[in-house]
Amino acid sequence: MLVRLADPKDAQGMVDVINPLIKRGDTTAHQTPFTVERITNHYIQPENLLSCHVASEGETILGFQALMWANDPVNDPMPDGWAYIASFVSDTSAGKGIGHQLFEATKHLARSAGAVAIDATIRADNIPGLGYYSKIGFVDYDRLIAVELSDGRRIDRIRKKFVL
Numbered sequence: 001m002l003v004r005l006a007d008p009k010d011a012q013g014m015v016d017v018i019n020p021l022i023k024r025g026d027t028t029a030h031q032t033p034f035t036v037e038r039i040t041n042h043y044i045q046p047e048n049l050l051s052c053h054v055a056s057e058g059e060t061i062l063g064f065q066a067l068m069w070a071n072d073p074v075n076d077p078m079p080d081g082w083a084y085i086a087s088f089v090s091d092t093s094a095g096k097g098i099g100h101q102l103f104e105a106t107k108h109l110a111r112s113a114g115a116v117a118i119d120a121t122i123r124a125d126n127i128p129g130l131g132y133y134s135k136i137g138f139v140d141y142d143r144l145i146a147v148e149l150s151d152g153r154r155i156d157r158i159r160k161k162f163v164l
Helices: 008-024 036-044 098-113 127-135
Strands: 002-005 049-057 060-069 082-089 117-123 139-148 154-163
Touching (some): 002 098, 098 117, 117 127, 127 154
Antiparallel strands (some): 117 154
């Protein structure tokens, strides 16, 4: 397995990872399937991007992890130097240490860029995601109550942080 920075040519493989998770419905707040263009704009080349790493085996993307500067002072104010993280591993690759290897690369880059902390905001019903972030050293620091999803359901979100 190779962990490296994502490139636009990885977009289809990333779509192939995230869309089945969206369809399953309990491990991501995303509810609208991604297209190649949307995943490129949202995770590979957004304006506030710090990094987006992919884990691949040959040509197959097994998972990816994006880190973005927290720069939304109106909708989600964060202290200076904080970043947001999003992690996705395919169902067929879960539990193989891919998330840990992705985070090692992300953490190194975050420190190099001068980030001071990383926020992971996870649906309260995403038990695997909550466990993953706790296992790699994130700690709970807040809870957002009854956040509305695009389908109208309301689900709490747990906010975890990792201090660099």
